[in-house]
Amino acid sequence: MSAVPETPARVTESFGRRVIVETSAGVRMPAELFGKRLNCVCGDEVLIREPSQTSGDVAKVISVTQRRSLFSRTDSRGRTEPLAANLSLVIVIVAPNPEPDLYIADRYLAGAALAGISGALIVNKSELPGAADEEFQARIDDYERAGYPVLRVSAKNEPTVEPIRALLAGASAMLVGQSGVGKSTLTNRLAPESERATRSLSDATGEGRHTTVSTALFKLPGGGELIDSPGVRDFAPPPVEDAMVQVGWPEMLKLAPECKFNNCLHLREPGCAILAAVAGKTISARRYESYKRLVNIMRGLAPEYERRR
Numbered sequence: 001m002s003a004v005p006e007t008p009a010r011v012t013e014s015f016g017r018r019v020i021v022e023t024s025a026g027v028r029m030p031a032e033l034f035g036k037r038l039n040c041v042c043g044d045e046v047l048i049r050e051p052s053q054t055s056g057d058v059a060k061v062i063s064v065t066q067r068r069s070l071f072s073r074t075d076s077r078g079r080t081e082p083l084a085a086n087l088s089l090v091i092v093i094v095a096p097n098p099e100p101d102l103y104i105a106d107r108y109l110a111g112a113a114l115a116g117i118s119g120a121l122i123v124n125k126s127e128l129p130g131a132a133d134e135e136f137q138a139r140i141d142d143y144e145r146a147g148y149p150v151l152r153v154s155a156k157n158e159p160t161v162e163p164i165r166a167l168l169a170g171a172s173a174m175l176v177g178q179s180g181v182g183k184s185t186l187t188n189r190l191a192p193e194s195e196r197a198t199r200s201l202s203d204a205t206g207e208g209r210h211t212t213v214s215t216a217l218f219k220l221p222g223g224g225e226l227i228d229s230p231g232v233r234d235f236a237p238p239p240v241e242d243a244m245v246q247v248g249w250p251e252m253l254k255l256a257p258e259c260k261f262n263n264c265l266h267l268r269e270p271g272c273a274i275l276a277a278v279a280g281k282t283i284s285a286r287r288y289e290s291y292k293r294l295v296n297i298m299r300g301l302a303p304e305y306e307r308r309r
């Protein structure tokens with residue numbers, strides 16, 4: 001029996017046990033995971049065994065290369081579900097419409113930071129009147145003050161999209177966010193080979209419809225990679241100890257060394273620099289509220305965290 005050669009490939013799309021891979025020669029093909037214990041997600045670098053010419057078989061993924069990062073969520077049953085591998089950037093897309101839930105955006109950015117991945121925010125549909133709303137703008141400014149890159153764009157207006165290309169250059173970035181904010185529309189604009197379905201005009205007001213059902217990776221002419229993902233109703237990072245939650249709030253992390261206690265959770269401790277900054281409005285009260293909510297969510301997941309140790 002002659003050894004079948006193993007080919008390096010990249011997972012560009014995953015549907016559970018079935019994936020699409022792109023070989024280093026640039027050939028895309030469907031593949032199945034070999035063995036029950038193997039798991040891979042979009043962005044994974046893998047070794048595959050290509051189908052032999054005669055068997056009409058499908059390619060098999062036989063191993064997954066050590067990941068540089070793994071972005072995951074907690075699913076509705078409290079289990080950790082990996083979403084994408086080897087990301088360097090998570091870009092949260094928000095829009096004036098559908099009604100934005102910035103607590104979801106915060107938890108996405110926190111999940112990225114906890115996984116060692118950078119975060120950025122893009123406000124899409126900024127040509128809509130709702131984008132000029134003062135309250136909305138103030139809430140977006142909070143992210144700039146916190147230190148995140150923030151871009152205001154309209155997927156329908158090419159010149160406004162241009163700065164995203166600079167953000168993506170050399171990055172491996174995933175677009176995330178609520179359904180209908182324009183992730184796939186932006187992907188189609190930025191990645192020439194992308195032909196993602198987007199919500200049709202007749203459905204444009206249909207709240208809660210999810211158009212995209214799979215996570216898929218596209219190479220960019222600028223050298224980066226862009227991953228489009230299905231919209232969500234909610235997002236929570238995998239369980240961490242509550243002392244870790246602040247890693248997702250750069251504006252808090254920066255001030256934390258000034259707290260009286262070095263294990264300060266910034267909840268009601270005396271001499272807390274973060275509580276003082278919230279009172280003095282140099283840290284956004286809404287962002288801080290979001291931090292407290294995630295601490296509570298993580299405390300609810302604590303039994304799960306203990307089990308995994």
Ligand SMILES: Nc1nc2c(ncn2[C@@H]2O[C@H](COP(=O)(O)OP(=O)(O)OP(=O)(O)O)[C@@H](O)[C@H]2O)c(=O)[nH]1
Pocket residue numbers: 124125126127128153154155156157177178179180181182183184185186197198199200201204209210211212213229230231232
């Ligand atoms: N007015 C306006 N509409 C936009 C813009 N970008 C996208 N849309 C529209 O918004 C709707 C939703 O866009 P999609 O790209 O399908 O949104 P999505 O985030 O991929 O949604 P899911 O796949 O369900 O998560 C479509 O009807 C788009 O044409 C924009 O900049 N301005």
Ligand SMILES: [Mg+2]
Pocket residue numbers: 183184185197198211212229230231
């Ligand atoms: Mg989509």
Ligand SMILES: [Zn+2]
Pocket residue numbers: 256259260264265266267269271272273274275
């Ligand atoms: Zn504190």
